[in-house]
Amino acid sequence: MRAFAWLLDRLAFTPPRNGKLTLLADYFRDAPDPERGWALAALTGALSFETAKPAFIRKAIEARMDAALFAMSYDYVGDLAETVALVWPAKRGANREPELSEVVDALRSASRAQVQALLEGWLDALDADGRWALLKLVTGGLRVGVSARLAKQALANFGGVDVTDIEDVWHSQHPPYEDLFAWLEKRSDKPTAAAPGRFRPVMLAQAIEQEDLAKLDPKDFAAEWKWDGIRVQAVSERGEKRLYSRTGDDIGRAFPDLLDFLSFEGVIDGELLVMRDGAVASFGELQQRLNRKTADAKLLTGFPAAIRAYDLLVDGEQDLRPLPFRERRQRLEAFVARSRSPRLDLSPLVPFATWDDVAALRASPPAGDAERAEGLMLKRWDSIYEAGRPKGPWFKWKRNPRLIDAVLMYAQRGHGKRSGYYSDYTFGVWREDANGDRALTPVGKAYFGFTDEELKQIDKFVRDHTVERFGPVRAVRADRDFGLVLEVAFEGLQRSTRHKSGVAMRFPRISRLRWDKPAREADDLATLERMLDEGAPPPRQGR
Amino acid sequence: MPRPEAILCPTPAGLYCAPGKFHIDPVRPVDRAVITHGHSDHARSGHGAVLATPETLAIMQARHGEGFAGTTQGLRYGETIDIDGVAVTLKPAGHVLGSAQVLLQHSALRFVVSGDYKRKRDPTCAAFEPTPCDVFVTEATFGIPAFTFPDAADEIARLVKSAAQFPERTHLVGAYALGKAQRVIRLLREAGYGKTIYVHGALESMNALYARHGIDLGPLAPATAETSRKDDFAGAIVVAPPSAIDDRWSRRFADPLPAFASGWMRVRARARQRQVELPLVISDHADWSELTGTIAEIAPGEVWITHGGEDALMRWAEINGVRARALSLIGYDADEGEA
Numbered sequence: 001m002r003a004f005a006w007l008l009d010r011l012a013f014t015p016p017r018n019g020k021l022t023l024l025a026d027y028f029r030d031a032p033d034p035e036r037g038w039a040l041a042a043l044t045g046a047l048s049f050e051t052a053k054p055a056f057i058r059k060a061i062e063a064r065m066d067a068a069l070f071a072m073s074y075d076y077v078g079d080l081a082e083t084v085a086l087v088w089p090a091k092r093g094a095n096r097e098p099e100l101s102e103v104v105d106a107l108r109s110a111s112r113a114q115v116q117a118l119l120e121g122w123l124d125a126l127d128a129d130g131r132w133a134l135l136k137l138v139t140g141g142l143r144v145g146v147s148a149r150l151a152k153q154a155l156a157n158f159g160g161v162d163v164t165d166i167e168d169v170w171h172s173q174h175p176p177y178e179d180l181f182a183w184l185e186k187r188s189d190k191p192t193a194a195a196p197g198r199f200r201p202v203m204l205a206q207a208i209e210q211e212d213l214a215k216l217d218p219k220d221f222a223a224e225w226k227w228d229g230i231r232v233q234a235v236s237e238r239g240e241k242r243l244y245s246r247t248g249d250d251i252g253r254a255f256p257d258l259l260d261f262l263s264f265e266g267v268i269d270g271e272l273l274v275m276r277d278g279a280v281a282s283f284g285e286l287q288q289r290l291n292r293k294t295a296d297a298k299l300l301t302g303f304p305a306a307i308r309a310y311d312l313l314v315d316g317e318q319d320l321r322p323l324p325f326r327e328r329r330q331r332l333e334a335f336v337a338r339s340r341s342p343r344l345d346l347s348p349l350v351p352f353a354t355w356d357d358v359a360a361l362r363a364s365p366p367a368g369d370a371e372r373a374e375g376l377m378l379k380r381w382d383s384i385y386e387a388g389r390p391k392g393p394w395f396k397w398k399r400n401p402r403l404i405d406a407v408l409m410y411a412q413r414g415h416g417k418r419s420g421y422y423s424d425y426t427f428g429v430w431r432e433d434a435n436g437d438r439a440l441t442p443v444g445k446a447y448f449g450f451t452d453e454e455l456k457q458i459d460k461f462v463r464d465h466t467v468e469r470f471g472p473v474r475a476v477r478a479d480r481d482f483g484l485v486l487e488v489a490f491e492g493l494q495r496s497t498r499h500k501s502g503v504a505m506r507f508p509r510i511s512r513l514r515w516d517k518p519a520r521e522a523d524d525l526a527t528l529e530r531m532l533d534e535g536a537p538p539p540r541q542g543r
Numbered sequence: 544m545p546r547p548e549a550i551l552c553p554t555p556a557g558l559y560c561a562p563g564k565f566h567i568d569p570v571r572p573v574d575r576a577v578i579t580h581g582h583s584d585h586a587r588s589g590h591g592a593v594l595a596t597p598e599t600l601a602i603m604q605a606r607h608g609e610g611f612a613g614t615t616q617g618l619r620y621g622e623t624i625d626i627d628g629v630a631v632t633l634k635p636a637g638h639v640l641g642s643a644q645v646l647l648q649h650s651a652l653r654f655v656v657s658g659d660y661k662r663k664r665d666p667t668c669a670a671f672e673p674t675p676c677d678v679f680v681t682e683a684t685f686g687i688p689a690f691t692f693p694d695a696a697d698e699i700a701r702l703v704k705s706a707a708q709f710p711e712r713t714h715l716v717g718a719y720a721l722g723k724a725q726r727v728i729r730l731l732r733e734a735g736y737g738k739t740i741y742v743h744g745a746l747e748s749m750n751a752l753y754a755r756h757g758i759d760l761g762p763l764a765p766a767t768a769e770t771s772r773k774d775d776f777a778g779a780i781v782v783a784p785p786s787a788i789d790d791r792w793s794r795r796f797a798d799p800l801p802a803f804a805s806g807w808m809r810v811r812a813r814a815r816q817r818q819v820e821l822p823l824v825i826s827d828h829a830d831w832s833e834l835t836g837t838i839a840e841i842a843p844g845e846v847w848i849t850h851g852g853e854d855a856l857m858r859w860a861e862i863n864g865v866r867a868r869a870l871s872l873i874g875y876d877a878d879e880g881e882a
Contacts, residue, residue, distance in 0.1 A: 006701070012811070013820050019709065019800075026708055065688070066862055072855045073689040077810055086689040086809065128691065413789065413818060416712075419801060420794035463791075471816045472789075 005133035024154030037176025159184025164201035197240025201387035205394035269311035284494035449509030483519030563629035570874030579658025580642035598641025637671035639722030686852025713796035717785035741766035743783035
């Protein structure tokens with residue numbers, strides 16, 4: 001438990017992705033089976049105990065210590081699990097710390113009534129860090145910034161294999177993953193991936209710009225719209241129906257309406273969209289359905305999900321991935337027609353003769369769904385379906401981003417290489433405040449898009465014009481007469497109840513520093529509101 | 544027998560001993576001062592006469608320069624002198640080099656003013672000596688049950704492990720210039736870390752002073768970039784005052800990994816707020832169990848609490864039938880850096 005607790009503790013304080021990868025890979029190397037497997041399960045969400053509710057933990061601590069002293073501690077620390085971990089008055093006697101595997105085994109077989117005694121015994125035996133890890137584990141919230149994708153990448157680094165190899169076998173493996181570790185330590189062969197319903201690692205496209213197109217022959221390529229939803233893989237094999245994100249996370253529980261309609265035998269690669277009467281709704285509407293564990297009836301009818309298919313990986317029993325795109329496409333068209341599913345349609349090919357044709361379509365797409373597309377996809381007719389992001393077969397050519405001029409309001413210190421610099425910027429645009437004056441309202445935050453030289457310049461500006469400090473954050477001078485104007489590029493805009501301004505940007509980044517532009521000439525909120533995706537529903541009330 | 548308050552009482556300048564006509568750790572210039580230890584909120588310059596341990600006097604001179612007081616007098620641990628009928632003895636407090644508790648005896652009453660203290664092992668200073676008394680005047684910087692500190696050696700082990708795990712990064716350890724920095728360095732040596740440790744210029748005079756007092760800090764070098772390349776510090780451990788970590792100063796290092804050695808690091812929100820990647824829970828103050836354990840061990844007639852978490856300690860005293868009183872002295876910043 002101690003090594004697991006140390007790992008959690010360090011992960012929680014290590015923001016850089018590479019740092020997390022190192023910590024995880026080192027842990028996988030040092031920890032024995034089955035400890036590391038259970039840790040992996042806990043980190044990837046494959047193991048979740050919600051055995052202890054906060055009220056139960058509170059009761060346990062108040063039976064052990066003075067309520068007023070506990071209240072003062074809780075008030076200071078601010079987090080229940082952390083407070084209890086720190087103040088727990090351990091009874092002497094239980095001096096052997098439990099291993100993670102013991103905790104897991106015991107919790108899986110314990111009755112509700114037994115859990116309390118088990119937990120108290122473990123809390124007595126562990127130190128403060130161990131107690132914190134235990135309490136986070138049993139209350140079901142590790143929250144140390146590790147996604148399943150990151151954990152898989154760490155496994156790949158640990159075993160010296162490609163992450164797509166991990167994804168390939170992931171769904172046939174179960175905690176505590178002893179076969180997986182045996183393979184990664186080269187003690188056995190790669191585990192079989194043949195489980196029906198498993199995820200197939202996806203193929204990704206490279207970004208391309210107009211000038212690069214000249215080197216390519218348009219006859220070699222097919223074009224499609226790049227739909228603005230999320231990439232999914234829909235699997236239906238021998239009764240196993242699954243919906244995966246592009247990183248292999250099973251998101252089926254949030255889309256029961258789609259799973260019901262996977263009335264085919266095969267594996268489809270496509271875009272998850274909200275669709276009404278065959279027409280694509282905005283990304284903002286789709287967002288109502290994302291990042292949820294489940295979906296209620298209101299959500300299912302209000303925001304009906306559908307899949308727009310663009311590739312077929314398995315047809316019946318046959319793996320189509322070694323076939324060229326031209327052939328897979330023909331099979332896909334027949335497959336979609338055969339399925340007759342109301343929640344499945346075909347992403348049409350976009351006919352063109354020259355790259356100029358494609359450029360014209362990108363600049364002004366025809367009315368209808370294409371207007372909601374993010375740009376175009378170009379796929380070689382002869383491309384096999386290759387996991388990862390191979391160079392050459394597939395390209396994405398996105399539409400030009402939207403731009404606004406905003407004023408820098410707050411800056412926060414960065415991490416790692418940027419820890420001595422103010423590198424995370426909150427920017428705002430003008431709106432009328434309650435007194436009828438023009439005031440800035442924050443509309444977004446960006447921490448990339450600038451060069452190292454520009455970073456130094458902004459950092460100096462922030463330090464020279466700080467008006468207030470809040471921990472690692474500085475407010476900078478920003479008013480009608482003075483301020484730094486940032487040209488911000490972003491992909492789309494939605495209404496948001498979480499942001500004071502009522503709008504939220506997708507993928508904002510700094511595209512230019514406008515040292516030349518007076519702050520008062522930066523954009524107004526009204527300009528942003530006009531850019532809002534049309535047809536978005538009124539904002540939902542906060543949950 | 545007189546009331547204790549007639550002999551020792553809080554004043555705006557600090558604790559005052561009326562029969563001896565001296566203050567203890569006064570926060571403003573006074574005629575006569577007894578100083579418990581060299582941290583700047585306790586050891587200010589400009590007093591008429593100063594009594595302290597020889598080590599504390601040396602620290603004050605290094606920090607404030609010659610003439611930091613009208614006259615000075617050194618008193619070694621365990622020696623007693625008489626000041627206008629008050630017998631004054633200094634006892635080790637275990638806080639930093641030279642730190643002392645002040646034992647005052649007058650009219651058959653014994654007072655112990657702890658100054659800042661800790662009970663955990665510290666290889667850079669003499670250990671706290673429990674002294675029976677009628678009135679125990681204690682600090683309470685970490686006087687909340689949530690502050691229970693681990694063994695400092697375990698925390699140092701985390702630092703050593705991290706330095707091995709991330710050889711491409713510079714481990715930048717924030718540590719207060721007097722006491723904490725030298726303790727961290729000494730603990731690193733005890734953990735078997737033999738490489739050169741780089742130090743910020745603000746630590747150099749205290750490091751030299753500790754070395755003169757026989758504390759072996761091993762190979763140290765200035766963390767200056769003028770003569771070296773950025774990569775030279777990759778994989779190194781650099782010790783600096785906490786304020787320097789957030790500052791432009793830290794840019795000279797390869798991909799710095801900010802660490803901070805402080806009792807405040809026990810609480811995650813504090814560590815996150817400072818953007819620390821490696822919080823090291825190492826304090827030179829008594830934690831909750833040391834505060835309460837020391838009071839129980841000494842079993843004084845009453846306890847006076849100078850500054851810090853007095854509410855919780857008062858509550859503990861109430862539960863445990865200990866007579867206690869909060870003095871709420873001001874001017875002693877339970878500052879993040881020092882603790």
